Structures are given as C-alpha cells and as structure tokens.
Amino acid sequence: MQTRTDSAITRDRFHIGDRQLRLPEPGAVSISRGWSWAEYELFLAQMGDRAGFRAAFDRGVLEIVSPSINHEEVKRLLGRLVELLAEAENRPYRVLGSATWKKRSAERGIEHDDCFYIQNERLVRGKQIIDLDAGEPPPDLAIEIDVYSSSKQRDDIFATMGVPEIWRFRQNSVFVLKLESDEYVPSEQSLAFPWFSACEPERFLTMARSNSLVEVTEYYQYFLDRELSKLDPIGHARRKQYVAYRRIVKPAMGDAADRAIARLALTDKGEAEAIAILSYSQRVRDLPKDERAEAIARLLKNATELA
Numbered sequence: 001m002q003t004r005t006d007s008a009i010t011r012d013r014f015h016i017g018d019r020q021l022r023l024p025e026p027g028a029v030s031i032s033r034g035w036s037w038a039e040y041e042l043f044l045a046q047m048g049d050r051a052g053f054r055a056a057f058d059r060g061v062l063e064i065v066s067p068s069i070n071h072e073e074v075k076r077l078l079g080r081l082v083e084l085l086a087e088a089e090n091r092p093y094r095v096l097g098s099a100t101w102k103k104r105s106a107e108r109g110i111e112h113d114d115c116f117y118i119q120n121e122r123l124v125r126g127k128q129i130i131d132l133d134a135g136e137p138p139p140d141l142a143i144e145i146d147v148y149s150s151s152k153q154r155d156d157i158f159a160t161m162g163v164p165e166i167w168r169f170r171q172n173s174v175f176v177l178k179l180e181s182d183e184y185v186p187s188e189q190s191l192a193f194p195w196f197s198a199c200e201p202e203r204f205l206t207m208a209r210s211n212s213l214v215e216v217t218e219y220y221q222y223f224l225d226r227e228l229s230k231l232d233p234i235g236h237a238r239r240k241q242y243v244a245y246r247r248i249v250k251p252a253m254g255d256a257a258d259r260a261i262a263r264l265a266l267t268d269k270g271e272a273e274a275i276a277i278l279s280y281s282q283r284v285r286d287l288p289k290d291e292r293a294e295a296i297a298r299l300l301k302n303a304t305e306l307a
Contacts, residue, residue, distance in 0.1 A: 027068035035062045057109040079114045088224035092121045110157045115139035118192045138162045146170035165191040174202040
C-alpha cells in the first residue's frame with residue numbers, strides 16, 4: 001500500500017492524502033480500515049500529547065476512542081487503588097497512564113486507559129523510551145474501562161504486547177484478568193499483589209462513588225495495613241519502621257543517618273532494629289518543628305553510641 005505523507009488534524013477530523021477519519025465525540029468510538037503502519041504512526045505524530053483520545057491499531061484497523069467523564073473517573077479511581085496497594089507495601093512503582101505501546105513486528109499498537117510498572121519497575125526506571133520490539137518489558141498491570149465499547153476486542157493486542165494483568169471495568173463490575181496461553185482469563189488474585197483479592201477493586205469503586213475520595217483513601221490505607229499485618233506481622237512492622245526512618249529521620253539528618261544505620265547493621269543488631277532505634281518514639285513526631293531536629297539528633301547520637 002502506498003503511504004500518504006501529507007496529513008493534518010482539524011477540529012474533528014484527521015486528514016491524510018485524500019482520506020479522512022472523523023474524530024469521535026466524547027463517549028464514542030470511530031473505527032476505520034485500510035490504514036498502513038506508516039499512516040498509523042503519522043496519526044500518532046499529528047495527535048502528539050493531545051488529550052481526549054485513545055488510539056488502537058491492529059493490522060490495518062484504526063480505532064479512536066474519546067473517553068467520557070464517567071470513563072475518566074473510573075480509570076482514576078482504579079489507578080488510585082493500585083497506587084495505594086504499592087504504597088502499602090512500600091514498593092516502587094511507575095505510572096505511565098495512556099502512553100502509546102507499539103509492536104511494529106506485529107503491526108499492533110495500543111493506548112491503555114492507565115498502566116503501571118510494578119514487578120519490572122526497576123528495569124524501566126527513568127527510561128523515556130521503552131521498546132517492546134527490543135525485548136523490554138511491557139507494563140505489569142493495565143486498566144481498561146468498557147463504558148461504551150468492549151475492550152475484549154482489544155485483547156489480542158494486549159496479549160501481543162505481553163501485558164500480564166488487566167483490571168477491566170464493565171457494566172459496573174471490575175474483573176481481574178491474567179494472561180494465560182495468549183488469552184486473558186479471570187483470576188481470584190492480582191498477579192502484582194497476590195495477597196489482594198480480586199473482589200476488592202469493585203468494593204473500592206462502590207465506596208468511592210458514595211463517599212469522598214479522601215475518606216475512602218483513609219479507610220483503605222487502614223484496611224491494607226491491617227491485611228498486610230495479618231499476612232506477615234514481622235515483615236510489615238519492619239517496612240513501617242523503614243518508612244518512618246525515611247520520612248522523619250533521613251530528611252533531618254541526611255547521610256549521617258545512613259552512616260549510623262550502616263554501623264549498627266554491622267553489629268549484632270540487625271538493620272531493622274537500627275531503623276527502629278533511629279525512628280523511635282511518637283513523641284518526636286509530635287514535637288514542634290523547631291524542636292524535632294534536635295530530638296532526632298539525640299536519638300541518632302544514642303544509636304551511634306550503641307554501635
């Protein structure tokens with residue numbers, strides 16, 4: 001197929017050569033056939049970071065979606081839950097939203113509603129270009145919202161990309177799906193968070209629609225903390241000690257705190273115990289700001305002497 005090189009986007013249409021594709025209204029979908037890979041890339045280049053549209057390409061078929069308000073709200077709520085889960089574990093994660101993912105070798109491309117690197121966050125940390133054709137990992141978890149059309153029609157594209165887990169909202173229900181033998185099947189647990197039940201995203205969404213997001217966030221922070229404490233009391237306590245150290249002691253003392261930790265870790269006291277000593281005491285947190293640094297310095301001095 002001869003590729004047209006003259007292209008432009010007006011207010012409601014994408015023009016390329018003598019063809020045009022009407023851009024959908026909010027909440028609608030536009031599907032057009034007979035497009036080459038080069039034309040798909042021209043479309044992406046013309047759209048740039050323009051908000052309000054998601055594109056999918058599957059071997060000549062170009063689908064353009066214009067999300068509704070409901071679509072965007074559900075996407076953001078489910079994304080917030082993923083963030084809460086990672087933060088409850090004190091686990092690094094990277095949010096890449098509706099970034100474009102392409103596999104030229106398969107002539108397929110997609111923009112998720114939201115996507116996250118969790119298990120593979122370290123492999124892509126700081127990277128501005130992630131090349132799936134070069135074998136770099138796809139997002140670990142993607143969110144798909146079916147408000148006006150079925151994302152199931154896009155599953156072949158997701159499978160080609162190798163995305164291992166999808167949270168799909170459809171007809172007021174949330175389904176956790178995992179990739180098995182190039183197909184997505186329902187799962188009772190999240191792959192990224194194996195201790196987390198697949199029924200919880202829907203419960204979170206229901207609560208968030210009848211309460212403020214602040215209230216629901218506070219409840220789920222408590223709920224997730226309690227669940228993790230049940231599963232691994234010692235490990236969870238140590239994670240909380242480290243978070244307290246990082247948030248309270250480290251900003252006040254900088255590298256000196258790290259040096260004290262290193263010295264203590266070399267003694268018969270473990271690193272977790274060292275962190276507990278440095279982070280100790282709710283009273284430090286309750287002190288006025290101008291007294292807090294001095295109190296932390298005393299704790300640091302005592303901890304260093306113990307080493």
